[in-house]
Amino acid sequence: MTTNKPSFSYFKVLVLGQLPRFTLNYFGTDFTDNYVESIDDEFRKTLKFGQLPLFVDSDGFRLTQTDAICKYIAAKHDFLGKSIKERAIVDETIAAVHDDVIIPGYKVGKGVEDKKVIDTIISRHFTTFENVLAENKFIAGGDNYTLADLYVFVAYHYYKHLGHSEKFQNKFPHLEALQAHFESNKGIAEYIKNRPDSGRGI
């Protein structure tokens, strides 16, 4: 069986594609990152449900759902928590970040959701994340970083990228420390520096 480099395909916009891209880069994975302009009919036929993202591992194993991709990569690096309960909190955090933070933030950035949503998310979700970090040091409550921490970092980083930095000022010291931790990672620093601009700010 031919072994190729893993590959990841998604559009230039950050939204959901940034989660697997941050995860892959955090672990220094040598992978082909395909920034897709559009999906033509030929390409669509190869995609489950005709949608991106698409991750293909070196052995040809394919996944098409954002969180499933991130969890698969994280599992390979023992980054999902050490107990069933810790893993459940990782799952819970992934769902909250994906559905309740990233997607609404994207919709506001795109102009299809009321900007007031941002204040609600900051007061509810980011405050909860801050409180959890103040109490536990790690989001999933264990003794080390997990994918839950990475997801919370991505959400925090994304909201700053979307132009909401002033809403965070001096309010979230533990989230600031989390951001500093992940941005000091070589793979993540390079990804942030080199990723293409979508031209749409989202």
Added chain:
Amino acid sequence: MISSIYIFKILLSYLGVEYEINQLSEINQEFTNKLESYNQFIKHTQKDEDYLLGQSAVISRYISNNHNFSGKSLQESARVDDIVESVLEIIEEYVLPIINSNIINEEITKLLCTHFNDFENQLSKSTFSAGDSTTLADLYLFILYDITLRYLENHGHLAHHFNEKYPHLERLKLHFLSNKSVSEFINSNNINSQSSQLII
């Protein structure tokens, strides 16, 4: 109304787990505070299907992990995640709009069928959707297929989309319905086009 509790009841019934359901008439502040201290990122609205979908999958996954029902290997487990996420997206994008509006849209139904074709194709190659034994992925596929069929069965003009087209999904359905607890629960919850609302 079918709520997110529907999935848990089927899952727990199938796994033979005894459980107690606490149904709340409202979520008060004290209860909210208690939940948030356990990292529950709860919403104060009952209408946010996105959220309910995501969190129901988290709880299902936790129960499954406790019963070795999430796949035996890294790749199986990833396939389970992939299918569960896909099923929830399909429910949200196609099934919920049909059921909640009580309008049968031929276009949406055709799109729904393309997804069923994909799952059918997958099951034609392998008895199970993710590995060599039944997992949470199969249970979610069963729920998607079963709810859709039960809801649409009173709409004869759509029968041609489903009639005998999905033998492998039918086999999966029969597998779960052959479980006494599951069939008893489903039969006691009359799900059809009279159900005014679906929130998974």
